[in-house]
Amino acid sequence: MAVKPPAHDSMSRRLLPLALVFVAVGISTSFVGPYLALFLSDAVHAGPVKTTVFLLVAPLSGVLMSWLVGRLSDRRPIRRRLLMAGALAGFAGAAATAFVRDYWVLFALTVTLTALAGILFPQAFAYARQVLQQGDPKRAAMGISSLRTLFSVAWVAGPPLAALVLADWGFTYTYGLAAIMYLVVAFLVLRFLPEVGPPAAQVRHVDRAPAPEAGRLTIMLLVAGFTVTQTAQVLGVQAMPLFVSDDLGGSVRDAGLILGLCAAIEIPLMLGFGMLSTRFPVRGLIVFGVVCAIAYQATATLAGSVWVLAAAQVLNAAFIAAVGGLAISYMQDLLPAHPGRATTMITNTFPIGQVLAAPAFGLAQHFGFRLAYGLNLALCVLGLALILFARPRPRIAPEVPETALLRGRV
Structure with missing residues (x-):
């Protein structure tokens, strides 16, 4: 045997x-x-x-x-x-x-x-x-x-x-x-x-009810919140070289070093937030990340020198690590019977943010690149409000016949 x-x-x-x-x-x-x-x-x-x-x-x-x-x-x-x-x-x-x-x-x-x-x-x-x-x-x-x-x-x-x-x-x-x-x-x-096989949350067992899922309004608010914060992230990267050279008296090389510094800090922080997720609620860590984004965008808006913007990359990296690393699993937790749909909704917020950032970048070109970070600050505040307002109120997932699902189990 x-x-x-x-x-x-x-x-x-x-x-x-x-x-x-x-x-x-x-x-x-x-x-x-x-x-x-x-x-x-x-x-x-x-x-x-x-x-x-x-x-x-x-x-x-x-x-x-x-x-x-x-x-x-x-x-x-x-x-x-x-x-x-x-x-x-x-x-x-x-x-x-x-x-x-x-x-x-x-x-x-x-x-x-x-x-x-x-x-x-x-x-x-x-x-x-x-x-x-x-x-x-x-x-x-x-x-x-x-x-x-x-x-x-x-x-x-x-x-x-x-x-x-x-x-x-x-x-x-x-x-x-x-x-x-x-x-x-x-x-x-x-x-x-x-x-x-099918997601475990889809299978209906005799001794327990189907896994609860968040309501549609909650999901829509969260997707909107993540989309506007992603828009701020994209716009900030696009505006960085011109903001550093035109407004802060730096060079394109300085902008590249700042972006590289953010990426270097982001990677260990992403692992760190992943470990923290085993001890603290994922939602709370994401909220903390968006608060860091607000602090970063406010600092960038008021920055008077390149070194201030460079030092603030710790806040920016914390935001990217928390939201980029945990938003997927958070949405999957809210829709346990639909991991494909949950993941797709989160990953689609980035390309949608790219599209939305284009007209905002045009405004910054016309009125000055410091405006880009002012717009980002407003977007991050809006994103935090949407995420906080979207408090999950579970609804029961639709029941799926167990016999039909067991055919696909490995």
Whole structure:
């Protein structure tokens, strides 16, 4: 008679490949994301209007695709197949982009294959949530935060490495390496990640009621709160080089050092908040992070020198670490029967924030870049109010027949 391996051994065998998946996805996206506008300008020779349209449609198509797939992913045990589809779509899209230079063909690739590749990030977190729930559910938030940290590490290393590749070999090799990373993800999923069954919260047991879920108003308020704080984060990064050079008398190099300092502080803080989540409520840690964002934006608005802005990066990094590392697990806690939908709603707040930050950046260009941080301060205050007002009031999750769900259990 075969001996069934302990649950923690099975979980460990999945978490290591999952960690590598997040690193590979982070490298692939960081290789091409920061240089997309440059690619359109220098390689495709797209004009300002076409470039603007492309940069708006690209994140919006990804949001729409992720939202549609996110709702589908919780209905049947197909998450592994969705990860495979996203990885193969990313490989095909990046490989084609390495050679195609026609604007409209690239546009079609972006709204189809590249948009489908965007499901990898939320679906990998949803998969991780279900794996972690099979171990110690109380440490799920810490596990999610640790995986999010690996993605951030990949983004710290990816852009400088891509710049070296781009300078020596051009966009063909840059997109080619991104395609290889997607192929690595596909191999990891195929070889090491078995299909997971339905979320544990969906299964109706005889001796207990279905897991409670937060109401729709609570979810909408939280998504709005996270969206406006993400908008502030995006706008702050966009305005940083010009604010430092035009208003604080620094240089673009100073701005780069400040942004790098924030990233360096952010990574250990993200791990720290993950560990704190095992002892303190996740909601309280997120609120603390948004309070740090308010303090940072106020300091930046009043800053009179570069060193003040640099010192304030501790506050900025605490905000990014708390919200970026814990918001996913918090939303998953509120919608335990729908991890795919919960994760997608949170991850979509960033591209939506990118779109919303564009007109605010235009205002700052006209009236001065200090205004950008004043707007960010108002956005963070609004975000805190929305998050505080959205106090979870559980409603009972819809019952799902146990016999139908057990068919998909591993």
